[in-house]
Amino acid sequence: MNKNKLLIVFGILFFSLSASAQQFSQYNTGTLYDSFENPSQRSFIPDSSRQYAFNFLIPNFNVNTYLTGNAQRTFKSKLFGSNSQYYTDNLQIGQGKYNHFNANINAYAIMFKLFSSFNGDVEIGFSAQTKAEARGLFSDESFALLNGTRNFPNDNYTNIFNDNYRYQAYHQISFSYRERVNKKIAVGFKISALLGIEYQEFNINHSQVTFDRTNPNNPSALLGLTGRYYANYIPGQRDARDYLPNLRNPGAAISFGLSYITDDRVTIQGNIKDLGFIHWSNRSATYDFNNSGMINNLGSQHFADTLYNRVRTIMQDNNNKTVKPLTTATNGLAELSATKSYWIGYGNTWKYSPTLIASKALFYPDFKGALVNHFNYRGLFTATLTTSYDDMHFFNIGTQLMIKSPNTEFYIGTERLTNTSKLAAAALHNNSQINQVGNYSGGDFYLGFTLKFGRVIEHPMNASIIPMGEKGFFGRLFGRLFKTSTNKGV
Template sequence: MIKKFTLFLLLVLPISAFAQRFSQYFSSTMVESFENPAQGIFKPDTTKMMAFNFFVPNLSASAYTTGNATTTLKQYLFLHNSTFPNIYVGRNNFNTLSTNNNIYVGMFKMFADLAGKQEIGFSWQIRAEGTAHFTDETVQLFDGGTNFNNLQPYTNLFNDRYYAQGYHQFSFTYRETLSPKFSVGYKISALSGIAYDNTTINQSDIIFNKNQSDGTSALYLNLIGQHRTSYTPGSFAANNVVPNFKNPGLSVSFGVEQHNEDGVHIQYNIKDLGFIHWGSDPHIYNFNHTDTIGLSSGNAGQNVYNGASFITQQGGENKSFTTVTNGLAEISATKYFWLDGEKQFKYNPILVASKQLFYNGIAGAFINNVQYGKVTVGVMGTYDDLKQFNLGGKIMFKSANAEVFLGTEQLLTSYDMFRAHRGNLNYINSNANFTGAGIFFGFALKFGADVESPANASSIPMGEDEGFLKRTFKNIFGKKPKDYINSPGATSP
């Protein structure tokens, strides 16, 4: 049973993490232009004017776990049983399990106008986010509580928290160059909720009875807390994944890219700031219930899971609610260095800082990209507030009108998990309190007519050399953005 529980957490509950978050910054790839909307992907006299991924999924997926239970979860995942190493009863040690999935099913973008180098785009992606924290004692229960020797109540050793949210995101993006120093972009998204599940246990008590008259053992489990779900338990089916707007939502992203005279490029982003209203078949359970759970050998894990699920589904009512998406505030910077006189080798160091707006989460990254011709190799290091350091790598082929890349931001731990999957006991039983795996992949092509500058254009564009946002700024303030930026006393953003 614990194997099913582990797979459920790793593969079904996509949880908020910094997965494939940083590798494509300042890459001018199609994925980056949707994630960081101020980033452009078209270049006059070089590229075609339309781009599409032809429904080849551009994806990122990752999972990691931290805490004493890491080895136990790996043993159950790959060996179907465990010796429960490093699990300590009575200390209330917490573990964190996190996964993240972001799949761009379709992306289309086009160069709209030379005036402001305007770009517009449309995308359909499937996202998921959340978090999970559980104690060593929770994991040990799946062994029937053999390490619980005290017959007195165990109090508040099972105050776990689980959260997951999945949804479709249909987006429109607009990007414009305001001046030689500034580019801006925004992304407006309609959301369609797939599933939401949130359980918070505020108080927990367990009493063991290992000497019942019939020779079996049992435990009395009492849990107090709240369980919110977007569907009636047991009713979720495959057709719930089909896009609809029974659970509607909205999110926005906004980005600014600054180009300094010394060659430093800086991006400022507020990303995926939004909400989802769960109104299709939501339920809220304020539970305070006790259940007797049998601990017969071979069925203990299944019984514990069923008992806990039964308790958290008591005291329910059908009631809609609204949740927020995982909004982010980010800043990133880079500078390009040519390593040879013929401009074949280019070095591109990138620094990124990211903060979740509604949840606890801070991360930073340092990316080192070396490009030779059309091939880029990148090595990156990331660090977050869980004190995790990850080493990652990527390889990318990018020409003017084609791009494909593959990599991971969890290079070493992904290799360890691969060896564990192949049955290597050293990697399965390694005494580490952190492990994980991840992968990202992207593909896109540009097609259509060439983007031509006025000097090389086959037709002469008419009208002012101003984009929509620049004209709006001028109409409101009476000045163009570049006039305002260069005016006396003005300060740059």
């Protein structure tokens, strides 16, 4: 990895891609991805769909990232600028200015589902995906240090580097089950085994720096940091094998959902997503650091590498190291949505389906609200316009294009159209976008493809062969509790 191409803040790599993103535009599309992320959602249509759905190992993924604050220009000038320099002139020193960073990735390598029983619309699925979750809070001064002493008029500063950062990545292998209990209620769940890849976290609660400018051509600094640093155990020199699934860091998670259709044909859906934990190896380390070290060659050509190595040494203080297992939570979500479809135009050629969504992170303050507008033409082409607002005061507009028949689906889109376009322009060396500092800089992109195969799931009155089966578990339980008939019309 080329560390000069990354912003390094106190020795931790600044990931441009990392960890479970909310993909509002997929809500109520009936795609295979939608059915795995929202467990009560169906992916098969009787009398139209074939019996099996598979992505044929073509990854279905979404990724998003953002950075707020004055450091946006610093970040973009280094990555996309013509001279690859850190621009730090707009950073404010000693003013307590911070920059929020958040990034997520969710990539399904395998998605497979089968329609197992007509009597209950039972769907069973298996999936394998990789996720990562990253967030951080970094001061303006942390970025300014990458450019040496030029932004620091004084020689001594206290508590200007009190940053925090958390990153974890893991594989997720899941079994999903979805059932229509009756004509109004559908339930589903996804249980997952988690296999941890990497975990890092630091919290700096005190910092101090003294600059030595005796040699103007080679200034140095005495940097002192106090806080706590966590890191999972990775044996030996890290290589590609460390990113393959293994049982070194096991965990588990569950998602479950319920859908209810009112008499007015409004579908209300509630989900708890990815509520789980990872138990990191008992050889993982916790460092309670209260340490200092000299950093030389401030602002030199390869100073980012120097800073990375030196600060990592300060944090990994072996005199205050505890080797013990770590248990961390996944980024669970609670979501509630409501949708209703309307036919538009002569011959019902257009269908409009608005969905209101509220989403709250279970262990963080994150809250988001969204309005998703699906415009479907003749049941094959769908254009989606999504607007969302969150507690960071970000207003976003997203778009999606989808081609979806009962047995084929392809979609591409972004939840942050404007900012993704600006970031793409900056990557193409558009100086106005490189120099721009708005609410945030970031991007979002997702892509998916699925095919269905096998026999057509035919209605019993028309079928020659059909897996009728019995009612599912929840249907039988519902029947016993409420004394309903064991035979459900379809």
